[in-house]
Amino acid sequence: MTNLQGKTAIVTGSTSGIGLGLARGFAGAGTNVVLNGFGDADEIERTRAELDAASTGSVIYDGADMTKPDEIEALVKGAADRFGAVDILVNNAGIQLVAPVEEFPRDRWDMIIDINMNSAFHTARAAIPGMKAKGWGRIINIASAHGLVASPFKSAYVTAKHGVVGMTKTVALEVAEAGITSNAICPGYVLTPLVERQIPDTAKARGMTEEQVKRDVLLAAQWTKKFVTVEQLAGVALFLCSDAADNITGVALPVDGGWTAA
Numbered sequence: 433m434t435n436l437q438g439k440t441a442i443v444t445g446s447t448s449g450i451g452l453g454l455a456r457g458f459a460g461a462g463t464n465v466v467l468n469g470f471g472d473a474d475e476i477e478r479t480r481a482e483l484d485a486a487s488t489g490s491v492i493y494d495g496a497d498m499t500k501p502d503e504i505e506a507l508v509k510g511a512a513d514r515f516g517a518v519d520i521l522v523n524n525a526g527i528q529l530v531a532p533v534e535e536f537p538r539d540r541w542d543m544i545i546d547i548n549m550n551s552a553f554h555t556a557r558a559a560i561p562g563m564k565a566k567g568w569g570r571i572i573n574i575a576s577a578h579g580l581v582a583s584p585f586k587s588a589y590v591t592a593k594h595g596v597v598g599m600t601k602t603v604a605l606e607v608a609e610a611g612i613t614s615n616a617i618c619p620g621y622v623l624t625p626l627v628e629r630q631i632p633d634t635a636k637a638r639g640m641t642e643e644q645v646k647r648d649v650l651l652a653a654q655w656t657k658k659f660v661t662v663e664q665l666a667g668v669a670l671f672l673c674s675d676a677a678d679n680i681t682g683v684a685l686p687v688d689g690g691w692t693a694a
């Protein structure tokens with residue numbers, strides 16, 4: 433296992449859910465972590481201090497908005513200035529909206545494409561020169577099973593996640609000889625605030641109760657009949673940063689209880 437102590441990871445959208453779980457995993461491995469995302473300032477500071485105290489590395493927070501390319505560039509530059517480099521880039525920030533395509537609000541479409549897809553371009557563009565200079569880097573994009581297959585009423589999300597998978601592969605080829613890998617993790621359903629929030633909308637769009645949505649929609653395709661956990665995803669991300677994963681690049685790795693195998 434690569435020693436990740438002294439390395440630095442940016443995890444976008446890490447004030448909640450999967451991103452927070454990944455940040456916790458990296459902090460536990462002694463990596464410096466840059467937390468990012470929205471939320472209550474006091475709560476974010478409590479989380480930052482807790483992770484920082486539990487780590488041999490340092491944990492800082494940057495509230496860059498993933499819809500704003502200038503703020504994204506400043507996030508990467510700020511991390512490099514503070515820690516000397518960005519070794520690990522985890523593009524995780526994401527939002528969802530569940531609605532039929534003909535009723536999909538234009539501004540929500542743009543926002544989902546910006547946060548879930550375009551931000552991963554802006555971060556990678558800013559971080560790759562520093563990784564090349566060090567001859568080592570890891571880019572991990574948190575895509576989704578919806579980066580590999582579709583579901584109805586999630587047009588913007590499925591489009592963005594398929595785009596992220598394509599970007600992951602293209603970047604992997606471009607940086608392959610520079611000691612940098614680029615991979616996507618494609619989780620099935622994880623019970624986070626993002627998923628909790630879409631249950632009422634899915635129920636409305638499909639004419640179901642919320643319990644039916646959990647049982648018959650969310651876990652219907654997950655053959656294990658279990659939600660994926662953030663701890664499992666942190667373990668996969670740490671593996672992708674290990675020496676054993678040096679030759680794993682351009683992969684879209686499903687962590688989905690068999691969903692996309694069927």
Ligand code: NAD
Binds near residue numbers: 574623
């Ligand atoms: P979440 O809602 O719990 O967390 C989303 C994070 O993104 C939060 O920290 C939020 O503040 C941040 N964020 C939102 N808009 C932002 C912006 N403009 N700038 C910066 N940060 C912003 O969601 P989650 O379920 O943890 O999802 C995280 C990622 O995992 C997303 O990309 C999502 O698509 C993906 N994913 C989730 C699941 C799931 O079942 N939960 C499954 C597959 C993929």
